[in-house]
Each structure stands twice: as structure tokens, then as C-alpha cells.
Amino acid sequence: MTMEYPTGYLTALDAMNRHVNSARPDAPVQTERARRALLAPTRQATAVALRRLADRIQPRPLPTAPRCS
Template identity: 90%
Template sequence: MELPTGYLTALDAMNRHVNSARPDAPVQVERARPALLTPSRQAVAVALRRLADRIQPRPLPAAPHCS
């Protein structure tokens, strides 16, 4: 053992790694956050859809056919 500090550091890291996934470890419940931008996103989507409908080129009228 030329480097006792390295040996102790490795043991400490190994102990932390092994003991980190214990079945009785405390668990923090992940709470779903409310979507804050949902109403504004829907309003922008509606506005963009209406704008796209106005800008979209209309099909040319059908040419009269001679029979």
C-alpha cells in the first residue's frame, strides 16, 4: 500500500455505491407539475391554424369542358 489515501478514497466510493440502492432507502415521490403554458399554446395553435387557412392558395376554378 503505497498510497493509503487512494485506498481509503476507493473504499469510501465503493461503500457509497453499494449502499446507494438499498431497498429501505428513502424515496422522494415525483409530483406531476401542472402545465402552465397549455392555454397559451392552444391559443397560438388556433391563431396559426386560422392564419394558415387564410393564406393557403385556393384551387383554380375548373376549366369548362366542351362536349
């Protein structure tokens, strides 16, 4: 079966080698870059707007009737 599809065999072999070699202690390491938060101001403005809206539509407690003691 593998002789009929040599490209598949080579691809599988390459994937297996990458998988096995990635767990080695001396494997090459790519540092992760800190990404700039592009939507942070938009998220902050949306959170403030939703909080203000929630404060406006939140039901207020009923006034308590004066009790005779």
C-alpha cells in the first residue's frame, strides 16, 4: 500500500519524526512573542457600557413600609 502512495509515506514519516523529536530535551525551541492586544480598548469600552446598562435596568428594591412598634 505504501509503495502505491510514496508521497503519503514520506509525509507520514516526516510527521512521525517531527513528533518524536519534539519531545527531546535538545529540541529547538521557538520563543513565544507577546502579542499586542488590538481589541483591548474596544473590550474595555464595551464592558463599561454593559455595566452602566445593567445598573440602569436592574430592579430596585421595593421601599419598606413603616412598621408600627
